[in-house]
Amino acid sequence: xxxxxxxxxxxxxxxxxxxxxxxxxxxxxxxxxxxxxxxxxxxxxxxxxxxxxxxxxxxxxxxxxxxxxxxxxxxxxxxxxxxxxxxxxxxxxxxxxxxxxxxxxxxxxxxxxxxxxxxxxxxxxxxxxxxxxxxxxxxxxxxxxxxxxxxxxxxxxxxxxxxxxxxxxxxxxxxxxxxxxxxxxxxxxxxxxxxxxxxxxxxxxxxxxxxxxxxxxxxxxxxxxxxxxxxxxxxxxxxxxxxxxxxxxxxxxxxxxxxxxxxxxxxxxxxxxxxxxxxxxxxxxxxxxxxxxxxxxxxxxxxxxxxxxxxxxxxxxxxxxxxxxxxxxxxxxxxxxxxxxxxxxxxxxxxxxxxxxxxxxxxxxxxxxxxxxxxxxxxxxxxxxxxxxxxxxxxxxxxxxxxxxxxxxxxxxxxxxxxxxxxxxxxxxxxxxxxxxxxxxxxxxxxxxxxxxxxxxxxxxxxxxxxxxxxxxxxxxxxxxxxxxxxxxxxxxxxxxxxxxxxxxxxxxxxxxxxxxxxxxxxxxxxxxxxxxxxxxxxxxxxxxxxxxxxxxxxxxxxxxxxxxxxxxxxxxxxxxxxxxxxxxxxxxxxxxxxxxxxxxxxxxxxxxxxxxxxxxxxxxxxxxxxxxxxxxxxxxxxxxxxxxxxxxxxxxxxxxxxxxxxxxxxxxxxxxxxxxxxxxxxxxxxxxxxxxxxxxxxxxxxxxxxxxxxxxxxxxxxxxxxxxxxxxxxxx
Numbered sequence: 211x212x213x214x215x216x217x218x219x220x221x222x223x224x225x226x227x228x229x230x231x232x233x234x235x236x237x238x239x240x241x242x243x244x245x246x247x248x249x250x251x252x253x254x255x256x257x258x259x260x261x262x263x264x265x266x267x268x269x270x271x272x273x274x275x276x277x278x279x280x281x282x283x284x285x286x287x288x289x290x291x292x293x294x295x296x297x298x299x300x301x302x303x304x305x306x307x308x309x310x311x312x313x314x315x316x317x318x319x320x321x322x323x324x325x326x327x328x329x330x331x332x333x334x335x336x337x338x339x340x341x342x343x344x345x346x347x348x349x350x351x352x353x354x355x356x357x358x359x360x361x362x363x364x365x366x367x368x369x370x371x372x373x374x375x376x377x378x379x380x381x382x383x384x385x386x387x388x389x390x391x392x393x394x395x396x397x398x399x400x401x402x403x404x405x406x407x408x409x410x411x412x413x414x415x416x417x418x419x420x421x422x423x424x425x426x427x428x429x430x431x432x433x434x435x436x437x438x439x440x441x442x443x444x445x446x447x448x449x450x451x452x453x454x455x456x457x458x459x460x461x462x463x464x465x466x467x468x469x470x471x472x473x474x475x476x477x478x479x480x481x482x483x484x485x486x487x488x489x490x491x492x493x494x495x496x497x498x499x500x501x502x503x504x505x506x507x508x509x510x511x512x513x514x515x516x517x518x519x520x521x522x523x524x525x526x527x528x529x530x531x532x533x534x535x536x537x538x539x540x541x542x543x544x545x546x547x548x549x550x551x552x553x554x555x556x557x558x559x560x561x562x563x564x565x566x567x568x569x570x571x572x573x574x575x576x577x578x579x580x581x582x583x584x585x586x587x588x589x590x591x592x593x594x595x596x597x598x599x600x601x602x603x604x605x606x607x608x609x610x611x612x613x614x615x616x617x618x619x620x621x622x623x624x625x626x627x628x629x630x631x632x633x634x635x636x637x638x639x640x641x642x643x644x645x646x647x648x649x650x651x652x653x654x655x656x657x658x659x660x661x662x663x664x665x666x667x668x669x670x671x672x673x674x675x676x677x678x679x680x681x682x683x684x685x686x687x688x689x690x691x692x693x694x695x696x697x698x699x700x701x702x703x704x705x706x707x708x709x710x711x712x713x714x715x716x717x718x719x720x721x722x723x724x725x726x727x728x729x730x731x732x733x734x735x736x737x738x739x740x741x742x743x744x745x746x747x748x749x750x751x752x753x754x755x756x757x758x759x760x761x762x763x764x765x766x767x768x769x770x771x772x773x774x775x776x777x778x779x780x781x782x783x784x785x786x787x788x789x790x791x792x793x794x795x796x797x798x799x800x801x802x803x804x805x806x807x808x809x810x811x812x813x814x815x816x817x818x819x820x821x822x823x824x825x826x827x828x829x830x831x832x833x834x835x836x837x838x839x840x841x842x843x844x845x846x847x848x849x850x851x852x853x854x855x856x857x858x859x860x861x862x863x864x865x866x867x868x869x870x871x872x873x874x875x876x877x878x879x880x881x882x883x884x885x886x887x888x889x890x891x892x893x894x895x896x897x898x899x900x901x902x903x904x905x906x907x908x909x910x911x912x913x914x915x916x917x918x919x920x921x922x923x924x925x926x927x928x929x930x931x932x933x934x935x936x937x938x939x940x941x942x943x
Contacts, residue, residue, distance in 0.1 A: 246265045246268040254297055285311055285314055301337035311327050410429050481593065490574070490576045534559070536559040540556065555579055561574070657797045678728070686720045724767045839899075840871070911936060
């Protein structure tokens with residue numbers, strides 16, 4: 211028992227096993243019962259609750275069959291049973307067992323045993339909702355044990371009381387379980403927090419003085435979490451006066467800016483600043499789906515993470531239409547099966563619905579990956595109040611209906627993949643590609659992507675993986691033209707120790723690393739014929755052979771290949787195996803060059819501008835008026851990659867509020883000089899641009915304005931000037 215309390219579990223187990231062997235030989239059933247009881251206590255401390263049940267049952271059987279009917283011995287056994295029930299959160303069963311044990315205790319007055327029963331009885335009552343009564347019994351347990359000088363048991367009762375007051379709830383088991391890190395807390399007032407931390411410090415000091423290292427470490431872990439919570443409360447306590455300021459600013463936003471395009475962004479900024487969140491999303495409903503209306507610190511490189519987290523949490527919010535406040539999502543049992551929370555190491559999290567009567571019209575979601583306990587009860591209450599005010603306003607507003615229309619247009623016309631967040635465009639050419647991807651992504655078929663350099667083949671490969679059943683596993687990319695053949699073969703298939711000079715150990719190849727995932731081989735035409743033979747073996751037989759080995763290894767990967775060359779011409783030139791081409795030709799996707807996606811050019815330019823302006827913290831509003839024509843006419847030999855690089859450079863170099871020709875580099879500047887547009891031609895060209903944009907947006911003026919990189923009002927003036935009716939395009943299919 212001493213070894214168990216000190217946390218010397220191996221010594222305790224060894225000693226108990228030796229004692230059991232000797233006792234069974236001597237057939238001393240009384241001592242054997244105590245040994246089984248000791249093993250049950252040890253199992254509870256080690257979080258082996260099934261073992262605890264078996265050992266406790268054995269101890270009880272022996273006690274009941276024993277000729278020596280020791281009431282105190284039976285009571286001690288039943289108290290361990292109470293502890294076991296409490297560790298499993300079986301509160302009603304814990305309380306029932308305590309009641310039965312109390313009846314036995316009346317025949318054998320023992321204050322220490324009574325105090326132990328009161329501990330588990332009090333904890334059970336709190337668990338069942340009888341909080342005041344339960345806390346009172348826990349206090350009686352503590353004071354009795356303090357009077358008796360039973361320091362260890364008093365410390366355990368102190369911890370039990372703290373569990374009850376703070377709802378310190380390990381996600382799988384109780385305090386004695388050994389799962390010290392899996393803890394969640396309810397938000398506490400400052401007075402409650404002080405009381406709980408004082409009690410835990412006293413318990414920690416007692417465990418330390420007794421050498422009970424394991425319990426001391428568990429209590430210190432609880433204290434660390436609560437200290438973090440206290441720090442958050444103190445920081446936010448200084449700022450609670452700002453909450454009134456939030457409502458003042460919110461009312462100003464609603465009154466003055468509700469119809470403006472940046473309303474959602476400004477609202478989210480306001481909320482994130484006051485709650486000290488790391489990231490945030492404002493979602494609005496369109497039909498039965500949620501669409502992001504605004505995001506903070508969630509650019510397209512991290513949007514996949516944020517969206518997967520949001521779907522997990524928001525699904526629950528929508529079902530129950532109630533807020534979620536989580537002190538530490540990594541250790542919260544509600545998210546135990548949520549891969550997104552685990553993979554992205556989300557700590558603090560809060561999500562509240564925008565609700566009008568029984569209708570959910572959206573949600574506000576905030577999180578932090580930095581620390582647990584970032585959000586407190588005041589934050590949730592603030593968000594609920596903001597959400598109620600906001601929901602009632604936007605549900606009746608023209609702006610909300612406009613947002614819904616825009617989301618509908620987004621769904622139909624602007625292809626931003628919901629899983630990855632990759633921005634693809636809205637042109638007919640890219641929509642056709644995306645439709646093929648939607649069909650083939652859920653399958654395991656091999657895919658060949660054909661297209662010019664920089665056209666986005668790598669992005670599409672990731673898109674296929676992200677929408678496939680393999681998305682939880684690795685996506686591995688390799689450029690087939692960057693390594694010499696010997697190194698490339700080793701990189702792809704792995705090698706055995708000693709296979710060549712420098713092979714000092716066995717090495718897994720990419721096919722093994724990507725097991726159950728996807729391999730993307732860019733520039734597949736640059737592989738040698740011998741490598742192609744091995745790839746054929748992978749596709750036909752699902753096997754690889756490491757360099758230096760003859761034994762095959764089975765692999766399960768999906769292969770996506772890409773090239774900017776004509777593989778049929780490569781076959782004729784004997785540079786590519788015809789049989790491999792047949793295997794790769796299962797699904798061929800032709801990726802259009804950017805010059806064939808003219809309606810996407812300014813959309814992509816605007817997307818990259820917003821992304822890099824945010825990244826480099828530059829207040830750039832858009833492009834100068836002559837840029838859309840230049841960009842649309844420029845042939846973009848480097849395709850989307852070239853456009854991205856041009857915009858990134860321009861954002862870094864410009865000192866103006868709008869991107870001008872002087873920031874775009876000599877290549878674009880020289881091209882612009884070759885464009886000679888007469889005044890009459892300019893009007894004709896501008897009309898053609900407006901018509902093309904209206905076609906692409908199916909008559910949605912806001913979306914068309916984005917394509918043309920102009921304001922909505924300016925486009926409306928152009929529509930009137932050119933006598934263009936937006937209704938003509940809304941009826942087109």
